[in-house]
Amino acid sequence: MPKLKSVEELEALRDQLHRELSASAKTSTTITVGMGTCGISAGAREVMRAILDELEERDVEARVTTVGCIGMCSKEPLVDIQQGDDPRVTYGNLKPKMVPRIVEEHLMNGQVVDDWVVGRIATGYEDIPFYNKQLRHVMRNCGMIDPKSIEEYIASGGYEALAKALTTMTPREIITEVKASGLRGRGGAGFPTGRKWESTLEAEGEVRYVVANGDEGDPGAFMNRSLMEGDPHAIIEGMIIGAYAIGAHEGFIYVRDEYPLAVKNLSLALEQAKEYGLLGESILGVDFDLDIRIVRGAGAFVCGESSALMQSIEGKVGEPRPKHYHATERGLWDQPTALNNVETWANVPLIINNGADWFASSGTEDSTGTKTFCLAGQITNTGFIEVPMGITLHEIVYDIGGGVPGNGEFKAIQTGGPSGGCIPADKLDLEVDYDSLLEAGSMMGSGGMIVMDNHTCMVDVARYFVDFLKDESCGKCSPCREGIRRMLEILTRVTEGDADMADLDLLETLGRTVQDASLCGLGKSAPNPVLSTLRYFRDEYEAHIKDKTCPAGVCRALIEYTINPEACTGCGLCQRDCPQDAISGERKGPHAIDQELCIKCGICQDVCRFDAVGVR
């Protein structure tokens, strides 16, 4: 492909690609396999192989393509079939052995296999209940186009915003538009993006940089991964526009090492963009050069913090710096740097294409637009979602998420990762935006939402986060390094039933000190999970201390596994699998657990088919 030398060439190519793709879609059958990390984990590769084999064996013609994550992770592996103008049919939870029936009935006989259909898309996503309350702007291409094909991205309107920005807008006009849109940083802190760019443009420096933060370190968050895997060009397009606006000629995308597929898709996208002349020298014939490189992180949570991330790009240890200067003034190599989350960058083409007013028409007054979240934990529809700001937590958990599965009872939703907090059931009417979440003692964070039910111990969760942060604190400043360790010690005592009530006051005092005195965002927000659980679930802490019980049945020092002799059939499964040989009993007679030997691994409860093993 020769380089595109002008906007006209890009538009001509788009027309041609659009014609070709829609013509082939009209006349042929397209089978789309969801091949994000979620899909692959659930077995999408085996399903893909089965489809290819079956098509060959039955001599059926179809175009088989792969897409990134569409968001319905709980239904992976997902396969879509589109025939001409018919609605796009989505099959879910597929296994290789189900493929022959679909090929025979659907492809050969034109009969959709209704038993396995999770939805049909005729007019839009809204046709499927899971998507009904969603507003898919940033995710518009995820699961719809092949992320490995720049042609599909261009055909669906890709790089149109870039062409518009480069040829019809001045850098100042771009910044004004982004400011007017009200876009705030999607990494979680929510700083206005336009203002950030303006400061970078106005700061003195020899060179300027753009950086995309794809170091999604929050445990329980995978929106950025899904976006990087599913629509890498949208991030790149946003970065090129931003670089043009602030006058940068070099950019970096910092991606977690744990995301190999994101690195692969982004690398390919960068190569393609260079090949088409959308990166490199004289982009689209305009006097503007930009090069973007990928930097892989190496497993350090703190590198998601902006100054640590930039240290890491420079080839140093990723330790945060004191913020005497903002990155906009002295960022990478002490030069002005616009650093935004990958999702923030992916919003930029939308704003340029549709205008600031369109963008601000969704969301709330102070938190405009949409936000991607991911739902995980004890929730029926786990997945990757995008909703307008201002939606209530209740709508997310129940209308989109389908509530808590089985007989569990909703207890809390954790937002904002280790920097966030746990929000209880009576606060579910909270409207999700940057400010309301902060008021509730949590934060937006990058967008992980973990649902917890009555089988989750909130003290254990607080301890879990503090334990995580103990490992991830870089150790540079003492409030964070020492404070977190002391908090962990206290929380461990609580979970072991060795704490007293004065420890709770100490926890709160310590937490506030760590918040006030730490150097960077990691330490400043580290006590949030502890303080928010103390605020909303103090009774659970007190039960551990006063009654020496763990109401959720999680904390080992305070629980015992027992077998209900009435329910036990004496099948012997638990006896066979017990790693401690702690279970004994006559065959066909009730069994019992020797508490002296029991290590409370819970395997007996896992294997019991009669629900006879309980926790006390």
Place this chain on the structure above:
Amino acid sequence: MTVELERINEIIDCYSAERMHALAILEDIQREYNFLPRKALEQTAKRLGVTEGEIYRMATFFKSFSLHPKGEYVFKVCLGTACHVMGGPRILESLERELGIKAGETTPDGKFSLEAVRCLGACALGPVVVVNEEPYAHTTPDRAVKLVRSIAADEAEADGDGPPDETPSARSAADPSSALPSG
């Protein structure tokens, strides 16, 4: 595994010998050898013109790096929030019992390494275990143990003919065109 200076130079030569590439170079060395050999760290420091101490500091700061060789099969048990809530810690314990090692260790025969990692980003399908970059969704302690046993059995069958190319499992029939880059 012998560490050839020539190979290390080849890895470094994929980049310009500047400090900003230190992280990428160390990552490539880690991928090549499954750990960071001392000789490689020394050579990287020399070529990039930074002190050995600086390179050692990076090698010990970032959690992806190891100064000791890892096993042929690296089991990573996700302990991210969702996996924690869904029972990840119990999977880790059952693997510790099965392999007779603690998280962060390698079996004496060099076959298995066990690692506890914080979030692999497949939260919707937790608890997740990753074996040599191949993810397994909705794992249970029982299934994780069976996976170890099936690998060990296949290894015994291979009778020391060298390591197989892929993790032998029900999931090895991967489509090569979409395979994740292998470690």
